[in-house]
Amino acid sequence: MTLAVRVIPCLDVDAGRVVKGINFTDLRDAGDPVELARTYDAEGADELTFLDISASSDGRATTLEMVSKVAEEVFIPLTVGGGIRSVDDVDRMLRAGADKIGVNTAAIARPELIAEIAHRFGNQVLVLSLDARRVSGDVRTDSGYEVTTHGGRTSTGIDAVAWAARAAELGAGEILLNSMDADGTRDGFDVEMITAVRSVVDIPVIASGGAGTVDHFAPAVTAGADAVLAASVFHFGTLRISDVKSALADAGHPIR
Amino acid sequence: MAGRTPSVVVLDYGSGNLRSAVRAVERAGASVTLTADLDAAMAADGLLVPGVGAYEACMKGLRAIRGERIIARRLSGNCPVLGICVGMQILFERGIEHGVETEGCGEWPGVVERLQAPIVPHMGWNTVDVPTGTRLFDGLQDERFYFVHSYGVRDWKLVTNDRTPDAYQPLVTWAEHGGDRFVAAVENGPLCATQFHPEKSGDAGAQLLRNWVTSL
Numbered sequence: 001m002t003l004a005v006r007v008i009p010c011l012d013v014d015a016g017r018v019v020k021g022i023n024f025t026d027l028r029d030a031g032d033p034v035e036l037a038r039t040y041d042a043e044g045a046d047e048l049t050f051l052d053i054s055a056s057s058d059g060r061a062t063t064l065e066m067v068s069k070v071a072e073e074v075f076i077p078l079t080v081g082g083g084i085r086s087v088d089d090v091d092r093m094l095r096a097g098a099d100k101i102g103v104n105t106a107a108i109a110r111p112e113l114i115a116e117i118a119h120r121f122g123n124q125v126l127v128l129s130l131d132a133r134r135v136s137g138d139v140r141t142d143s144g145y146e147v148t149t150h151g152g153r154t155s156t157g158i159d160a161v162a163w164a165a166r167a168a169e170l171g172a173g174e175i176l177l178n179s180m181d182a183d184g185t186r187d188g189f190d191v192e193m194i195t196a197v198r199s200v201v202d203i204p205v206i207a208s209g210g211a212g213t214v215d216h217f218a219p220a221v222t223a224g225a226d227a228v229l230a231a232s233v234f235h236f237g238t239l240r241i242s243d244v245k246s247a248l249a250d251a252g253h254p255i256r
Numbered sequence: 257m258a259g260r261t262p263s264v265v266v267l268d269y270g271s272g273n274l275r276s277a278v279r280a281v282e283r284a285g286a287s288v289t290l291t292a293d294l295d296a297a298m299a300a301d302g303l304l305v306p307g308v309g310a311y312e313a314c315m316k317g318l319r320a321i322r323g324e325r326i327i328a329r330r331l332s333g334n335c336p337v338l339g340i341c342v343g344m345q346i347l348f349e350r351g352i353e354h355g356v357e358t359e360g361c362g363e364w365p366g367v368v369e370r371l372q373a374p375i376v377p378h379m380g381w382n383t384v385d386v387p388t389g390t391r392l393f394d395g396l397q398d399e400r401f402y403f404v405h406s407y408g409v410r411d412w413k414l415v416t417n418d419r420t421p422d423a424y425q426p427l428v429t430w431a432e433h434g435g436d437r438f439v440a441a442v443e444n445g446p447l448c449a450t451q452f453h454p455e456k457s458g459d460a461g462a463q464l465l466r467n468w469v470t471s472l
Binding site: 002003004005006041046068071072073075076077094095096097098099100119120121122123124125173174202203204226227256 | 276280313378381404
């Protein structure tokens with residue numbers, strides 16, 4: 001295997017500004033997406049993911065402008081997710097400068113959206129964002145994992161592993177697997193869930209949720225992740241991308 | 257030549273992220289126009305043919321603006337053309353995607369077909385096997401480039417002979433993913449192409465584009 005494991009920082013964006021817990025000491029303005037993108041690029045990020053959390057259509061329009069500014073200045077792949085509901089939304093994002101589009105809730109409501117996007121733009125642009133957790137209470141699924149919405153607060157009862165397989169069949173090019181159990185714990189990635197999803201899809205899997213130390217990343221890759229994504233540990237400066245890459249290399253995984 | 261700014265047309269024949277390509281070539285030192293205009297594309301020092309999405313859709317878009325003629329005519333006049341990703345694939349004879357066979361530009365023999373690897377798309381930063389004598393990869397022998405594709409060319413079949421000028425002897429760069437080997441780049445006289453995205457490959461990609469722009 002010569003393909004490098006990708007290390008991807010994820011940034012929350014509201015109305016064109018990067019928000020939530022950015023704490024780089026060397027930045028003049030930690031909310032400036034271009035400055036942050038450059039910083040992560042310089043630290044060795046292999047891709048950047050922006051999650052648009054804008055509630056209004058004005059906010060989303062401003063995010064489009066932000067994407068174009070970043071794309072004009074930073075020359076690594078950009079994924080944008082959040083609020084993508086239609087083929088037209090995807091078209092606008094791609095034209096603004098995004099390379100890949102993350103789709104989440106809208107695809108749960110209407111799975112054909114995956115096929116529509118893949119047919120028009122190719123499956124390589126489509127990242128299925130999958131917020132999953134272990135079932136609890138009355139909920140039962142074959143795999144023991146279910147799809148959630150609203151940041152893990154809402155149960156759907158849909159089998160997460162089956163959904164991953166279906167999305168891949170419909171034309172998703174990649175799966176961003178967010179563990180809602182591990183998210184925010186900093187106790188490590190949910191390797192069992194990664195293994196479960198890896199075993200049913202033959203498209204790349206990005207592991208997300210639970211990163212706390214540099215040692216957490218290699219097990220996610222060993223479990224089958226092709227890329228690892230984290231947010232707060234990078235933003236707060238707890239971990240540097242270069243340290244994560246060193247740890248991956250020490251564990252025998254190829255890095256850029 | 258010091259002080260000269262080469263002109264490059266980025267061929268606009270469909271949707272996708274063309275902005276990054278335009279900016280990356282500008283940064284490489286060219287003055288760039290994004291257009292589908294035939295005269296402009298003929299007159300530029302360099303023509304960049306991007307390509308994102310499905311082979312069939314790309315060829316359809318290209319034909320709609322008579323792009324395959326622009327490419328062929330430029331090459332007849334020894335004028336440089338650079339194809340990127342599907343913009344490289346359409347230079348070959350044909351592509352087969354989902355069982356659909358589409359005729360390409362046919363500048364090179366060969367078929368674009370699905371990669372035979374455990375995980376497809378091939379997505380991410382990979383190493384390439386650069387041939388000696390390369391100009392495109394000058395100074396970039398040990399770098400990784402960003403790939404995102406499910407299809408590739410797995411046989412290089414262009415026939416040359418001892419009367420072929422040195423500059424036209426094809427230099428093929430190979431890459432490998434999951435045990436499958438495919439063409440990552442070709443340098444062949446005025447026609448160059450990369451399967452990866454130099455405009456998304458950070459500093460290494462920037463240097464490759466500078467190498468191309470400098471040669472114009």
